[in-house]
Amino acid sequence: MKKGSSEVFSFKSRRQQRLDDGGQINRLEPINFTFDGKKFTGFEGDTLASALLANGVRLVGRSFKYHRPRGIYSAGIEEPNALVALRSGDRHEPNTRATAVELFPGLEAKSQNRWPNLLLDYLQINNLLSPFLSAGFYYKTFMGLPGWHFYEYFIRKAAGMGDGTKFKDPDKYDKKHMHCDILIVGGGPTGIAAAVTAGRAGARVILLDNHPTLGGQLNGELFFLDEKPAHYWIEKCVEELDDMEHVTIATRTSAFGYYDSDVVNAIESVSDHLPEPPDYQCRQRLWQIRAKRVILATGATERPLVFSNNDRPGVMLASAARRYVNQYAVRPGNKAVIFTNNDDGYKTAFDLARVGIEVVAVVDSRKKIPEHFEKELNEKEIEVIPRSVVVDTHGYFGLNSVEIGTLSQDGKTIESNPFIVSADLLAVSGGWSPNVHLYCHSGGKPVYNDAVEAFVPGALSQNGHSAGAAKGSFSLNDCLHEGHDIASTLVKALNFESAKQIIPETNEKNIVPIEALWRVPGKGKKFVDLQDDVTESDITLAHREGYVSVEHLKRYTTLGMGTDQGKTSNLNGQAIMAQEKAEPIEKIGTTTFRPPYTPITMGTLAGRDIGLSYKHTRRSAMHNWHKQNGAIFVEAGQWLRPQYYLDELEQPSKENMDTAINREVQTVRTSVGLVDVSTLGKIDIQGKDSAEFLNRVYTNGWTKLPIGKARYGIMLREDGLVFDDGTTSRLDECHYFMTTTTSNAAAVLSHMEYYLQVQWPDLDVKVTSVTEQWAAMALAGPKSREVLSKLLPTRNVDNESFPFMGVREFDIEGVPARIFRISFSGELSYEINVPADFGEFIWQRVLEVGRTYNIRPYGTEAMGIMRIEKGHVAGPELDGRMTAADLGLQKLLSTKKDFIGSKMMDREGLKDKNRPRLVGLIPVDKTSRVKSGAILVKDPTLAPPVPKLGHVSSSAYLSPTLGHPISLGFVSGDIIETSKKVWAVSPLHNESHELEITDPIFYDQKSERLHD
C-alpha cells in the first residue's frame, strides 16, 4: 500500500466525535498525546481509549494470531483488544489497556503486533491462512518435525504481544501494610453504601477502587437517585466518608489477590496517570491489607455475543458504548445497531439516541420483549427487532454494515434471509458475569445461576462476603441495599453498634430476564476470546478431539490465557463447550481463577528489596578498618569478609591476588598474622545441665571438660551424618561458649533449641546467639605469643600458664577479652574475642603491638589455604553427606553414651569400607590447578558412563608452604588401598589432571607447632 492511501484513509476516518457538552471530562484542560506518532488532543478525565475515539480513531491494534484489525471493545480493565505500548525508553511498557490508561500530557502510545504499520500489516496473511491455523495447529504441524527450535522463533514472532524493554526500570516501588475491620473492594454503588454504613458504625474501613474516582458503574450510566443524578449521592457519601478518620478511601488502587487469613493485596497506581513520578515519589505501591471482614463489591463484566465477524473495529460492549457517551462525552459511532439478549440493549439505545447517534435498530434475541420500554422506544423512534440476531458484519478496517436475521424457534438456524443495514457502531450485550475472581482466590467455588445466566459466588470461604453485582444482583436498588445490609451484618459481628442509612430511591425499570444466547448460527469467524483469537470453531474442534474439560479446553485453545485472563470470554467458551457436550454449564464448571486479577508490575512485588537492599549485608566490627586498608571483600553468605589485602605500603600497590595471598600465608607461617573471624557462629550456653546437653549434641565426651578449656567437637544429624563442627569452651561451672561454622550458625542454634524445647524440656539449659555481640580475631603464627605477651604485659601467657586449648579471660587495655588458644591455621594461635564495640580498637591495638614482628592482616583465602595445608575440614567437606569416618574423625565418636545420630550412624551403608573418605591430593605435575568440584575417575579417556571414584572438595592453587598446588577430596576406600593415583576431570572446563593420593594433613602432621 502506498503512503498516500493510508493518509486518505486516516483523513476519512478521523472525524471529531466529541460531544459539545456533558460527561465527566474537563474541557478547560486539553491534553496533547501521540498514537503511532500522530498528534491528538484529549481532555483531563479521558482515558487513552476515550481520547482516541473522540478523535475518530477506531483501528488501534492487530489481533494476536490472525492479525485482524481491531478497535476499542470495552471501557475498562477487561479490554481484550486495545492493547498498546505506552511511553518509550526505559519507561516503555507493552500491553497496557488503552481503556484503563488515564490520559496525561505528552503520553506516547504505539500499536502492537503489526508490521510495518497498523493499516499495512504483512502478517494479515494469517487471516487468509486461518482455515489452517486452528487450535493446536503449530504443535500438530511442527512439533513432530525436526527443527522445531528453528520454526519456533518465527512462529513466536508472528503471533504475539508487545515487546518489553531491556532497560533498567528507573522508577521506585513501595510496599505498605494495613489493617482494618472491614475492607471493601470496589467503590461502586454497593461499595459506597457499605462504606457509609460501616463507617457510621465506627469500624475501621478501607475502601478500594481501581478508578480515579468512586462511583463504578454509576459513572457510566444515567441513573437518578432520589430524583437527582447519581453523582450527587456519590459526592455526598464521599464527603461524609472523607470526614471519618477511621475510613480510608484509596482510588486508583486495584485489589489483585485474596490470600489466606483474609489478606488482600492491592496495587495503588501512585504516578501512572502522570508523565513520570514526582521527585521522591514511587510509581506504584503494593498494599497488603489484613482485614477482619472483606466485602467484595467487585461488580460485574459484560459479556460479548458470539457471531460471525464480531471483532471488527466498531463492535463494542453495550455498557462501554454507554460509558463513552455518558462519562467521556464521546460518540463511539454515528449510526448504531444494538444486539442484546437482555435489557441492557434498551438502556444503551436510549443513551445513544440522547446524544444524537442514529439508532438503526435494537436486535433482541429474546422471545419476550420488555413492554415497559415501549413508550420511550416510540418517542425516540427506535425500532426493535425481536427474536433476531446479528448474523454477520462487514467492513475491513472498521464496521460499515450489519446483517440481521431471525432466529428459528430452536435457535439453531436463521429462519429468513438476513437483511443488511449500514452502521458504524454495533453495541453488544450478552449479559453480565459477576467478578468472582477475588471470591475464588479466597477459596470459594462459584455456582451457576440460571436466572442471571452466570457463575455467582457460592458458599463463603474465609471472611470475604460478596455483595451487589459481584453476587449476581444487577439492579441498582439491590446493589445499594445489599451493600448496606452486609455492612450492617458485619459491623454487628465485630461488636459495633449498627448504623442506619437511608437508601435512596432509584429510577430503574423492572427487569425482564435474560435469555441465554451463547452463539449465533453462521459460517464466518465467531470470536469467543478476542485477545487470543479463539473462535467458536476452535472450541467445537477441541470438543471433537476430546479436549472437553474446561482445563483442557483452556490449554488446547488458549481460551482465557491472555493478559485479560478471559474476563469477557471464559463463560461464553464454557457455555459453547456445554452445548457441544449437551450438558448443563454447572457440570462443565470454570477454570481456577488465580491472582493477579489484573496484570501487575514485577517492580511492585519487589518493592525496595532490590540491589543492595535485596538481602542483608552483615559487616564485622572491623569492617571499616579492612576497607581503609586495602581489603578486597568476598561475600560469605550475608557477610562481607576480607578475601585478601593488597599491600598498600607502596602506592599504587604492586600486588595482585596471587602475590597478596602468598605473602599473607608466608607471614603467618614465619612470623605472625591477624585474621577477622567475627563471622563464626557464637552461642552462649548456660544452665546446670549444660554439660549433659553438650554430651547429647556432640559426638564426643563433654562431662570432664574443665573450666578454662576448649574442646573440638562434631555434631551429627539424627540420620547419623555430620552436621557441623566447632569448638566449645567451658567458661564457668554452668557456662559454655560454642562456636559454629559461619554458614551453619543459624541452623545449629535452631537445632539445639529444638532439642531443648521439644525433646528434652527437662534439661536446665539456655542457648543464645552472641555472634554479633563479640568481635573475634585470630592472632596466628610462631610470633603470636610474643605479640600477646606485649599486649598483656602483666600476664603470664607462656605454654604452661596458657596451654593449647586453654581459655582465659583477660582485660586488654581495659577491654574485657576472652582469649582461646585454638588454631585453624596450624600455627600457634590465639583467638581474641572482645565486645563488638571494641573490635576495631583492639584489632588496631594488636597490629600496633605486633609491628615489631611484621604482623600483617590476612584474609579468607590465606586462611583457607592454611587449613587445607593442615587438612582441617570446613564447609566444602561438611556437605551433609559425610559420616564422621568419611572425614577421618571417627575417633570423636564416643561409645560410652548416646548422642544425636548415634542410633543411625552405624547403619550398613554408612559403615561401608569403600565409602569415599578424606584424602589429600597433589597434581602429579605439581603445577596444575584442580578445580574444587572436579570428579575423580580412574582414566579420563574412558567413554561414559565412567564410574565416579570421588570428588575434589577444596583446592589451593598454590600452597606457599609446599610450593605446589594441593587439594582435599574424597576417594573410595578400595581405591585408596589399591591405587596411588586418580584423575580429576572437569568436563565443563574440558580439563583433566592426574593426582597423587596423599594424607590429608600436608603440614606439621604431628601438630608440634600448635602445642609448644
Next chain:
Amino acid sequence: MLIINCPLCGPRDHAEFTYIGDATKNRPKSDDISNDDAWYDYVYLRDNPKGLHEELWQHSFGCRCFVKVVRNTVTHQIIATGMPKEDLILDEKGFERSV
C-alpha cells in the same frame, strides 16, 4: 499470609516463623536399644495428610519458641496453636467461621 498465634507472643505473621515439620513424631527413648524400626520411622517416615495436620513452626524472628500448629492442609486454616508438648483439643468441625 497465615497468622500464627504464638503461645508466648500472640498472633503474628507467618513470615516471622520457620516451618520445622511434622509434630506427631516422637523421638524414641535413648535407652530403646536397637529399636531400628522406631528410629527409621522417626527419622524418615512422614505422612502427607489431606486435612488436619499437626506441625511444628519456630518463631524464629520472635521469641524463638517452637509452636505446635494444627493446620488444615487443604484450606490452610490454622485451627489451633500451642506449646510443643501440649495436647490440642479440636472441635470436630475444626474452625467455626463467625457471621
